[in-house]
Amino acid sequence: DAKTTQPNSMESNEEEPVHLPCNHSTISGTDYIHWYRQLPSQGPEYVIHGLTSNVNNRMASLAIAEDRKSSTLILHRATLRDAAVYYCILWEVNAGGTSYGKLTFGQGTILTVHP
Amino acid sequence: EAQVTQNPRYLITVTGKKLTVTCSQNMNHEYMSWYRQDPGLGLRQIYYSMNVEVTDKGDVPEGYKVSRKEKRNFPLILESPSPNQTSLYFCASSLMGNQPQHFGDGTRLSIL
Numbered sequence: 001d002a003k004t005t006q007p008n009s010m011e012s013n014e015e016e017p018v019h020l021p022c023n024h025s026t027i028s029g030t031d032y033i034h035w036y037r038q039l040p041s042q043g044p045e046y047v048i049h050g051l052t053s054n055v056n057n058r059m060a061s062l063a064i065a066e067d068r069k070s071s072t073l074i075l076h077r078a079t080l081r082d083a084a085v086y087y088c089i090l091w092e093v094n095a096g097g098t099s100y101g102k103l104t105f106g107q108g109t110i111l112t113v114h115p
Numbered sequence: 116e117a118q119v120t121q122n123p124r125y126l127i128t129v130t131g132k133k134l135t136v137t138c139s140q141n142m143n144h145e146y147m148s149w150y151r152q153d154p155g156l157g158l159r160q161i162y163y164s165m166n167v168e169v170t171d172k173g174d175v176p177e178g179y180k181v182s183r184k185e186k187r188n189f190p191l192i193l194e195s196p197s198p199n200q201t202s203l204y205f206c207a208s209s210l211m212g213n214q215p216q217h218f219g220d221g222t223r224l225s226i227l
Contacts, residue, residue, distance in 0.1 A: 032213050043205050043218035044158065087158065091213045099212030101146065101165050102173055105158035 004088045009110040012078045020073040020109055022088030027068050030093040035062065035073045037084040038108070044087065047073065083113045117142045121206050121219035128196060129227050136191045136222050138206035146209045147189040148173070148216070149181065151202040158205070164189055165212060196226045 005023040012018040024033065034049040048055055048062045050071075055062040061074040075082055087108040092100045119140045128134055140147065148163040150173075160173030164183040178200055180192040189208075193200060203223050207216040 034215075036216070043221050044207075044216075045218065046215035049213075049215070093213055101148070101163040101171060101212055103148070103160050103163070104174060105150070105160070107155070107157035 003104060004090060004106055006086070006088055006106065006109045008107070009112065011112045011114065012075075013114050014080060015077050018075040018078045018082070018111065018113075020075070020086050020088075020111065021070065022072070023070050024088070024090055025069045027090060028092070029068075030095055030097075032091045032093060032099075033062065033064060033068075033071050034089050034091055035060070036087045036089070036105075037082075038087070039081075039084045047086075049091070078111075078113045080113050080115065083111055085110050117217065119206055119208050119217050119219040121204070121222045123222060124220065125223050127225040127227065130197055131195050134193050134196060134224075136193075136204060136206075136224070138189045138191065138208075138219060139187050140189075140208040140217070141187065142208065142210070142217065143186065144208035144217075145186070145211045146214070146216075147183065148207045149179070149189070149191050150205045150207065151175065151200075152205065152221075153202050161191065161204075193224075196224075198226050200224065201226045 035047040036044040038044040050062045063072045085108040087105050122137045145166045149161040150158045152158050159175045162181040164170045206219045209216045
């Protein structure tokens with residue numbers, strides 16, 4: 001199974017951008033990079049995912065390195081509500097486009113946002 | 116409203132007494148999955164299902180069973196619960212593999 005490595009914790013100030021890194025050196029060419037976050041006392045929620053190109057949505061941006069061995073989740077202006085555990089996972093897809101179902105979440109990065 | 120519903124939300128029971136945690140989604144999703152979450156260990160996948168009648172093991176399947184007889188339901192069965200299965204459990208679903216997962220609110224199980 002392809003694995004990811006994230007820092008245990010990061011801190012940010014409110015209204016500032018946050019860059020959350022993820023290393024996935026064993027990623028294969030067809031694996032997708034997914035990000036989830038888990039707010040305190042809640043279930044995880046989907047944030048963003050991508051394959052090669054950088055991706056943007058209303059929640060965040062995903063920057064993927066050219067060699068795809070790392071990626072960065074960017075929160076453009078952190079708010080107190082963004083304090084959560086952020087998980088980077090790989091969703092394995094075979095060359096024919098069929099996705100596998102086994103997922104490994106890891107421990108994620110605890111993001112603390114200071115007022 | 117699109118949702119994943121788990122029941123019960125909380126349960127305290129005793130060792131060896133069979134229990135079932137139900138999971139139901141109303142989004143016609145093909146992919147469903149169960150996770151457990153323990154302090155310091157993050158989320159770990161127990162079982163997943165790519166579609167009806169198709170289930171497979173995740174990273175920690177020991178002591179659990181699942182079934183997928185219909186698309187909307189994916190129950191988690193503990194035939195003989197033990198204290199090491201005390202945990203917070205999440206069910207999730209997605210339209211298919213490699214699509215955003217929607218998670219339920221969680222079920223907190225305590226096995227005494």
